[in-house]
Amino acid sequence: xxxxxxxxxxxxxxxxxxxxxxxxxxxxxxKNNDMAVDLLGQLEASYETxxxxxxxxxxxxxxxxxxxxxxFTELKDExxxxxxxxxxxxxxxxxxxxxxxxxxxxxxxxFCDIWEKHGSGLIAFHGQSGDIMFQGxxxxxxxxxxxxxxxxxxxxxxxxxxxxxxxxxxxxxxCEQSCYDEAKAHRAIINTFLDDIHRPSLPYKFKxxxxxxxxxxxxxxxxxxxxxxxxxxxxxxxxxxxxKKWFAKHGMDELVNDVVAHCxxxxxxVKELSKIKSGEHITSVAVSDxxxxxxxxxxxxxxxxxINVMTGxxxxxxxxxxxxxxxxxxxxxxxxxxGTVVIPFMKLDSDEAVEKLVDFAQRTIDFFAENxxxxxxxxxMIERIGLANFLDAMEIDVDPSMVSAPRMNPYVRTDGWDxxxxxxxxxxxxx
Amino acid sequence: xxxxxxxxxxxxxxxxxTGVPDNKQFLHPLMEKNYGNWKYHDRxxxxxxxxxxxxxxxxxxxxxxxxxxxxxxxxxxxxxxxDDYAESRVRFTIRSNIEFMxxxxxxxxxxxxxxxxxxxxxxxxxxxxxxxxxxxxxxxCDIPGTDASGVVKALMDELYDEFRxxxxxxRVHLSTSCCEINCGGQADLAIIVQxxxxxxxxxxxxxxxxxxxxxxxxxxxxxxxxxxxxxxxSLEIDESKCMCCGACYPxxxxxxxxxxxxxxxxxxxxxxxSNARGKPTFMKMVASGLPxxxxxxxxxxxVVKNILGVYKEDARPWExxxxxxxxxxxxxxxxxxxxxxxxxxxxxxxxxxxxxxxxTHIRF
Numbered sequence: 001x002x003x004x005x006x007x008x009x010x011x012x013x014x015x016x017x018x019x020x021x022x023x024x025x026x027x028x029x030x031k032n033n034d035m036a037v038d039l040l041g042q043l044e045a046s047y048e049t050x051x052x053x054x055x056x057x058x059x060x061x062x063x064x065x066x067x068x069x070x071x072f073t074e075l076k077d078e079x080x081x082x083x084x085x086x087x088x089x090x091x092x093x094x095x096x097x098x099x100x101x102x103x104x105x106x107x108x109x110x111f112c113d114i115w116e117k118h119g120s121g122l123i124a125f126h127g128q129s130g131d132i133m134f135q136g137x138x139x140x141x142x143x144x145x146x147x148x149x150x151x152x153x154x155x156x157x158x159x160x161x162x163x164x165x166x167x168x169x170x171x172x173x174x175c176e177q178s179c180y181d182e183a184k185a186h187r188a189i190i191n192t193f194l195d196d197i198h199r200p201s202l203p204y205k206f207k208x209x210x211x212x213x214x215x216x217x218x219x220x221x222x223x224x225x226x227x228x229x230x231x232x233x234x235x236x237x238x239x240x241x242x243x244k245k246w247f248a249k250h251g252m253d254e255l256v257n258d259v260v261a262h263c264x265x266x267x268x269x270v271k272e273l274s275k276i277k278s279g280e281h282i283t284s285v286a287v288s289d290x291x292x293x294x295x296x297x298x299x300x301x302x303x304x305x306x307i308n309v310m311t312g313x314x315x316x317x318x319x320x321x322x323x324x325x326x327x328x329x330x331x332x333x334x335x336x337x338x339g340t341v342v343i344p345f346m347k348l349d350s351d352e353a354v355e356k357l358v359d360f361a362q363r364t365i366d367f368f369a370e371n372x373x374x375x376x377x378x379x380x381m382i383e384r385i386g387l388a389n390f391l392d393a394m395e396i397d398v399d400p401s402m403v404s405a406p407r408m409n410p411y412v413r414t415d416g417w418d419x420x421x422x423x424x425x426x427x428x429x430x431x
Numbered sequence: 432x433x434x435x436x437x438x439x440x441x442x443x444x445x446x447x448x449t450g451v452p453d454n455k456q457f458l459h460p461l462m463e464k465n466y467g468n469w470k471y472h473d474r475x476x477x478x479x480x481x482x483x484x485x486x487x488x489x490x491x492x493x494x495x496x497x498x499x500x501x502x503x504x505x506x507x508x509x510x511x512x513x514d515d516y517a518e519s520r521v522r523f524t525i526r527s528n529i530e531f532m533x534x535x536x537x538x539x540x541x542x543x544x545x546x547x548x549x550x551x552x553x554x555x556x557x558x559x560x561x562x563x564x565x566x567x568x569x570x571x572c573d574i575p576g577t578d579a580s581g582v583v584k585a586l587m588d589e590l591y592d593e594f595r596x597x598x599x600x601x602r603v604h605l606s607t608s609c610c611e612i613n614c615g616g617q618a619d620l621a622i623i624v625q626x627x628x629x630x631x632x633x634x635x636x637x638x639x640x641x642x643x644x645x646x647x648x649x650x651x652x653x654x655x656x657x658x659x660x661x662x663x664x665s666l667e668i669d670e671s672k673c674m675c676c677g678a679c680y681p682x683x684x685x686x687x688x689x690x691x692x693x694x695x696x697x698x699x700x701x702x703x704x705s706n707a708r709g710k711p712t713f714m715k716m717v718a719s720g721l722p723x724x725x726x727x728x729x730x731x732x733x734v735v736k737n738i739l740g741v742y743k744e745d746a747r748p749w750e751x752x753x754x755x756x757x758x759x760x761x762x763x764x765x766x767x768x769x770x771x772x773x774x775x776x777x778x779x780x781x782x783x784x785x786x787x788x789x790x791t792h793i794r795f
Binding site: 010011013014016017018019020021022023025026028029036039043046047049050051052053054055056061062063064069071090092096097098099100101102103104105106107108109111112115116121122123124125126127128135143146147150151153154155156166167169170172173174175176178181183186187190191194197198214215216217218219220221222223229239242254257258262264301302303304305308309311312313315330331332333334335336338374375 | 443444445446447448449450451452453454455456457458459462463466467469470471472473482483490492496497498499500501502503504505506507509510513514519520521522523524525527529532550551552564565566567568569570571572573574575576577578580581584585587588591611612613614615616617645648649651676678684689691694702704705706707708709711713723725726727747748749754780781782
């Protein structure tokens with residue numbers, strides 16, 4: 001039995017309604033857990049005054065410099081004592097999930113047992129960076145909790161100016177749109193940078209995210225410094241049986257209004273079967289005895305819309321890989337940035353190919369560590385120095401796929417033009 | 432370094448730097464068998480995905496909402512359901528929904544019944560309003576302007592039916608953020624704290640707590656400068672420049688930005704990460720000045736429900752919120768939602784000219 005609950009009239013209002021209630025859950029813990037009782041006490045105070053009462057500090061585990069988010073209460077009485085002393089220390093362990101966030105019930109139960117023993121019993125699946133967040137441990141209990149979690153084969157994630165925990169979509173494990181082995185790339189990259197995760201010493205955070213196709217379910221384009229987004233180069237595949245099944249159910253109106261009208265490059269056409277062209281870059285499939293779909297793949301930007309609507313009838317091609325975008329981030333300090341293309345396409349279908357991605361990541365992080373200002377994200381650094389300089393340092397040839405349009409002003413010194421053209425021509429000849 | 436002070440350092444256990452564990456050990460056997468070889472999927476009903484592999488194998492996934500911040504009893508309850516009604520393998524989505532995979536269609540209905548009976552709504556697939564991307568707030572953050580879990584709970588109670596149905600024009604992703612850093616990320620609709628007054632500085636503490644050059648450098652508009660106040664080294668703010676973003680608060684807690692009254696909530700719409708149809712888009716602010724009215728934030732819920740209701744009524748199939756506004760235009764968006772278009776919604780940050788209308792394209 002734990003100590004008595006405080007009155008929490010505000011939080012109590014979050015117990016009604018149909019959605020699962022975290023307040024009810026914490027109250028369940030509070031039946032035999034004083035830390036949960038005091039957590040509710042402090043949270044009720046926040047709801048009353050509309051102020052937060054946690055401050056950071058310095059807590060960690062032996063051998064690592066990051067991965068624990070320290071929280072000490074700032075809600076003190078007149079004598080400077082914590083008002084809610086059993087939650088006065090309420091640290092979080094950030095633990096890296098397996099790629100795709102797959103678990104079996106055995107491992108989840110083990111997590112529960114460990115966190116019931118050493119922590120508050122509150123676990124978040126997952127934080128915004130992808131970590132399993134074991135929320136609420138005293139300073140003393142952080143180490144034994146980590147030791148037991150670590151013995152299960154799980155490791156701390158990143159915090160502070162470090163390579164951060166990564167996320168990848170369900171991907172190849174259960175999705176037909178997957179264009180590379182997300183889990184393999186995810187592990188290969190992140191497990192290369194464990195030192196940069198566990199011992200924060202970069203100018204600022206660096207995030208990787210892995211999405212298997214351009215639907216970008218991991219939101220990698222705006223949430224990661226390096227986004228690895230699956231795509232393909234060859235023609236879209238088709239399945240006539242599924243195409244006809246789709247059409248029988250949805251009809252011509254939906255095919256025209258929901259697919260043709262939404263194609264961003266208008267390369268998706270519906271035609272009478274006799275008028276459908278064939279050719280090296282043409283994908284076509286009959287949807288009925290009279291009509292079919294024709295797509296010129298050279299005009300397709302791999303947006304995924306038609307594949308999303310007619311899944312199975314249409315599918316990504318066979319020559320799969322990924323596009324790499326660099327520099328995504330949120331508002332601070334210069335405003336939100338989307339990642340931009342630095343590698344339009346790379347294969348990721350072998351150990352050697354994945355190793356090339358790891359090598360690029362390594363060189364990017366080395367350059368970032370060397371050249372970014374303190375608290376400057378990769379996207380801000382590239383904005384400051386210009387993409388061309390970054391590409392030059394990475395030894396990547398420029399490519400028109402990297403821009404939405406060429407330069408719109410004359411404010412550039414171009415006396416190296418002939419030299420650049422000669423270099424490009426020499427490379428073309430050598431290839 | 433940052434480790435706990437140890438009485439006997441020699442006795443400390445060295446970490447095993449194992450990194451990201453291999454997910455193969457946790458995959459459903461059918462997912463491991465058909466890894467990279469799935470052919471297509473459909474959705475037999477809201478909350479259920481049915482995937483078919485090239486091998487002919489089929490797998491059904493049942494998706495349910497959770498509160499994200501879960502107590503161990505809730506997690507054990509979900510494990511028991513997974514053991515009794517599914518096949519002991521689960522995964523979580525990026526929006527904290529839990530998924531149960533089964534190899535037999537017959538298991539789907541009893542699994543759904545048990546989840547709903549146990550208080551976990553089944554849904555969040557396809558063109559539903561799925562669970563809100565969720566930050567930490569008052570529960571655990573050191574700089575929050577509001578709570579996260581409470582806002583999410585209050586809103587999901589209101590959007591419960593839309594989570595369990597697939598009746599929206601396309602999928603709807605929501606996020607909340609407890610400060611302007613926007614950890615919740617881009618979404619079709621986002622609720623984000625918007626401070627309206629400059630930080631209040633406790634000059635007695637600045638010298639001891641803050642690395643002053645760092646704080647000066649952190650300000651996006653160079654409004655902070657070092658100053659002596661009451662004989663102590665501190666910082667001062669040019670309040671005519673300050674835009675109240677709160678960027679100085681994390682490196683310098685004595686510069687308190689949060690205020691019970693003046694920290695408001697803003698609504699943003701039209702963020703999209705997917706490349707489907709148009710390129711990914713950032714969301715745009717469409718409302719602000721909403722009170723931080725815990726514990727149920729009714730004013731915020733009203734605006735959110737209004738926008739989603741108009742979108743549901745007016746958008747065509749497959750139009751995300753951003754696609755819909757692209758078609759109808761911003762004037763019509765404000766007209767249809769009844770939201771006031773104020774001068775604060777005209778962008779004046781860097782790159783803002785791209786957001787002005789440099790044409791005569793106007794819908795009347």
